[in-house]
Amino acid sequence: MFLFLKNINLWLISSICISLLVAIPIFVIFSGFFGETSNYLAVLSETFLLEYITNTFLLLIGVLSLTFIFGVGVAYFVSFYTFPGSQFFTWAIILSFAVPGYIYAYSLTAFFANYGTLFSILTFLFGEANYNSYIPRIDSLLGSIFSISFSLFVYVYLLTRALFVYQSQNMIDAGRNMGFSSYNILKKIILPSAKPGIVAGLSLVAMECISDFGTVEFFNVETLTTAIYDSWITFEDLNTANILSFYLLIFIFILFYLERVSRSRSRFNIPSKGFYKIEKTKLTGTKAFLIFLFCFLIFFTSFVFPLLQMIYWLIKFPGSFDLKSVFTLSLNSITVIAITCLALIVFSFVVNYGIRVTDNKYLKTLTNFSISGYAIPGVILSVTVLTFSSYVDQFLKDYFFISGFKTLIIGTIFGLTVAYFIRFFSLAVNGIKSGYEKLNHSLDDASYLMGYSKIGTFIKVHIPFLKNNLILICMLLSIDLIKELPITLILRPYNFETFATQAYNYASQDMLEYTAIPSLFLILFASLFIMISKRQILKGF
Amino acid sequence: MKKTIIVGIFVISNLCSAFSAEVNLYTSRHYQSDTDLYKKFTDKTGIKVNVISSKYEVLEKRLLSEGKSSKADVVITADAAALGSATKKEIFQKIKSETLNSKIPAIYRSAYWYGISKRARLIYYNPENISPNIVKNLNYEDLANPMFKKRIVIRKSSNVYNQSLVSSLIENNGLSKTSKWAEGLVSNMARKPKGNDRDQILAVAAGEADLAVANSYYIALMLSGKKGPEQQAAAKKVQLIFPNQSNRGTHMNISGGGVAKYAPNKENAIKFLEFLLTKDAQEHIVNNSFEYPMIAGVQPNKLIAQFGTSFKQDSKTKMTSYYNNQKKALTLMKKAGW
Numbered sequence: 009m010f011l012f013l014k015n016i017n018l019w020l021i022s023s024i025c026i027s028l029l030v031a032i033p034i035f036v037i038f039s040g041f042f043g044e045t046s047n048y049l050a051v052l053s054e055t056f057l058l059e060y061i062t063n064t065f066l067l068l069i070g071v072l073s074l075t076f077i078f079g080v081g082v083a084y085f086v087s088f089y090t091f092p093g094s095q096f097f098t099w100a101i102i103l104s105f106a107v108p109g110y111i112y113a114y115s116l117t118a119f120f121a122n123y124g125t126l127f128s129i130l131t132f133l134f135g136e137a138n139y140n141s142y143i144p145r146i147d148s149l150l151g152s153i154f155s156i157s158f159s160l161f162v163y164v165y166l167l168t169r170a171l172f173v174y175q176s177q178n179m180i181d182a183g184r185n186m187g188f189s190s191y192n193i194l195k196k197i198i199l200p201s202a203k204p205g206i207v208a209g210l211s212l213v214a215m216e217c218i219s220d221f222g223t224v225e226f227f228n229v230e231t232l233t234t235a236i237y238d239s240w241i242t243f244e245d246l247n248t249a250n251i252l253s254f255y256l257l258i259f260i261f262i263l264f265y266l267e268r269v270s271r272s273r274s275r276f277n278i279p280s281k282g283f284y285k286i287e288k289t290k291l292t293g294t295k296a297f298l299i300f301l302f303c304f305l306i307f308f309t310s311f312v313f314p315l316l317q318m319i320y321w322l323i324k325f326p327g328s329f330d331l332k333s334v335f336t337l338s339l340n341s342i343t344v345i346a347i348t349c350l351a352l353i354v355f356s357f358v359v360n361y362g363i364r365v366t367d368n369k370y371l372k373t374l375t376n377f378s379i380s381g382y383a384i385p386g387v388i389l390s391v392t393v394l395t396f397s398s399y400v401d402q403f404l405k406d407y408f409f410i411s412g413f414k415t416l417i418i419g420t421i422f423g424l425t426v427a428y429f430i431r432f433f434s435l436a437v438n439g440i441k442s443g444y445e446k447l448n449h450s451l452d453d454a455s456y457l458m459g460y461s462k463i464g465t466f467i468k469v470h471i472p473f474l475k476n477n478l479i480l481i482c483m484l485l486s487i488d489l490i491k492e493l494p495i496t497l498i499l500r501p502y503n504f505e506t507f508a509t510q511a512y513n514y515a516s517q518d519m520l521e522y523t524a525i526p527s528l529f530l531i532l533f534a535s536l537f538i539m540i541s542k543r544q545i546l547k548g549f
Numbered sequence: 550m551k552k553t554i555i556v557g558i559f560v561i562s563n564l565c566s567a568f569s570a571e572v573n574l575y576t577s578r579h580y581q582s583d584t585d586l587y588k589k590f591t592d593k594t595g596i597k598v599n600v601i602s603s604k605y606e607v608l609e610k611r612l613l614s615e616g617k618s619s620k621a622d623v624v625i626t627a628d629a630a631a632l633g634s635a636t637k638k639e640i641f642q643k644i645k646s647e648t649l650n651s652k653i654p655a656i657y658r659s660a661y662w663y664g665i666s667k668r669a670r671l672i673y674y675n676p677e678n679i680s681p682n683i684v685k686n687l688n689y690e691d692l693a694n695p696m697f698k699k700r701i702v703i704r705k706s707s708n709v710y711n712q713s714l715v716s717s718l719i720e721n722n723g724l725s726k727t728s729k730w731a732e733g734l735v736s737n738m739a740r741k742p743k744g745n746d747r748d749q750i751l752a753v754a755a756g757e758a759d760l761a762v763a764n765s766y767y768i769a770l771m772l773s774g775k776k777g778p779e780q781q782a783a784a785k786k787v788q789l790i791f792p793n794q795s796n797r798g799t800h801m802n803i804s805g806g807g808v809a810k811y812a813p814n815k816e817n818a819i820k821f822l823e824f825l826l827t828k829d830a831q832e833h834i835v836n837n838s839f840e841y842p843m844i845a846g847v848q849p850n851k852l853i854a855q856f857g858t859s860f861k862q863d864s865k866t867k868m869t870s871y872y873n874n875q876k877k878a879l880t881l882m883k884k885a886g887w
Contacts, residue, residue: 122748122752122754123754123755138755141756147743228705238707324777394614397614411618412618414618415618497603498610503600503601513602517579517604518745518746518747519579521776
């Protein structure tokens, strides 16, 4: 009997609970798949479904192309060359991560609108005239592609740069000896060996791009994600929403699988013998200037431009600044971040520690399975959480006469945290896992030999070693959480706004100029998180 | 002794609920000035207003998910179709209020909901680019006229104000005529629909199009300077007409609300609604969000009143049709390529 009890351990129980939680969205989508649909699906198929799929596809191609150029371009230049500003750009480029796609969209619109910011600038510089007819329109699909690309290319930059750092000078010298030009060295040696990083980065970008809601909705670009939202919200056809979600998910899982496969391959590409660190070539003259310009333009457009546009709006409409509201929004955002991070770190440690001491196969599978939470678009995830809460509430009422389950989840910080947990668990658990993988088991054995208990080892050996990883994970989670929009929008409590939801509210309710304050603070906080962890970010990827 | 204690507790608990100082408001109105309005209510009555504000469809989903455990007291919308939807889905409860019934005209209220303010959907034009003679007696139906090819701007079909307009057209002209009208309108669009109502007016001011369809309060908002000097200058270039004056009248819409079915603070909810129809509140509304007032004895703000206040309003088309025809309207619009 005691043997049986021994097997029921903490690790197994907690991982079963977590996997059940993470499985909720998939369960709901599948169960709704076989239900009746309204005629909305028929109308869709006749008219716009093809357009939605085309738009999603065009968006994807556009974003992947631009993020490739920006991400690989900057990574290449800062990894292999020294030029004025190269040190600065190495970390400053990451700041564009602080600007979510939808805020970029508001800035683009503000700048290029009729009688917008560009109009005011031109009037100020050159006097009154009808500039409107000459101002280009950057909106709709093009605007979406730019906005999303600028907000996501950092993934490609970081993952590519991580592999560039492992390039051996040997190979480059060999290429030079063979008479290759710089371009050929790039094309035939550097890029191929960095391919896993590039593919991993592009897959992440693709997943995020497909799930984007705020940007495309603002620009009125109909994609599969907006169709899912529409069928649920406007046509009240949850089953159509589920069917579209299902197809979207298949696509996402394919992309995710590609990313995983390329990541696993990358371990074998790190050279060990005869590895010489890259000697950066110093650039001068025109070349240096052009490359500086390239990096500067990307930095300016992706980070400084939206920041300036929001500051301009703030100065123009000072009435939008309300100190009390800023304080409340900060408090809400920080509270939500703190609680979620705590929950995620604690459970990630439970699972990872469990893997370490028990070597349980199920736990390992869980860490892989949990990625599904990340892959599912936020809109779908929140709708499934809502639906699931109603199912359970009804079930408890009918069979156990317990009511009020719904109130635990809908409109509470707890419910919000649960949804965030499902979405970001894989980030936390895999982040800590990669740290643990670098920690040799023999260190644990040495610690036990010295008389430390399991807990003692955990506190005195594991935590200090994983300190950098923890900072990195916490900051990455914080950045993602502060930018998060659809889940927060759908599940938040009364009187509860975060910077992201407040900006969205103003934008969708014809008060675009008022998005300045929440946007600025969001960018500020996210930039702060990036600055705190910039060393770890550059090392950790 | 025991009896005294019991009576005492009873009295105190009633007093407490009388001073129970809050009302929970779910609103899809999107005007910054509303926050001051709620403050006025709190100052007057001591009742705190807790607000959750979002697009109506999201609020509705939330309310329906919450069901009996919902803490919503008052639900306010910015469109009549939303009121119809809320009624159909049993989000409201019937209340008795002589105040509301006496102040609000019958067509702008029902057993479940009460109109708070009015707005008209108007056609804007730039006299520099199009002669006032052409637009003088325009009807909504004329927007499909090929003479306006590529000269009209209007918001996207997902916008509920457009859906209500199209619903009203279906109610008056029938489904197939309105379908053809929508197709004609789409081929007259100067650009793919984008931006909000103000962007349509700005497009007309900039010469990008000749005609724009937008709600009445936006022009006043721009003229007030609240949206910056550029928009104010642009708004001065633009004139408007009240469509359908020679037949049923201009399409009207309302912002309104009702008491939620499971309201925990029902008395406070009724007080709040009644407050919105007081002279004080109505004047705040007309002078800040530039809508038309609901009650008699209050004048619209002069920035919108300057265009005329005695225009013929469509009082024939029932507001309930905005919701009843909404799905048909959206399907029709999407099929037309809007």
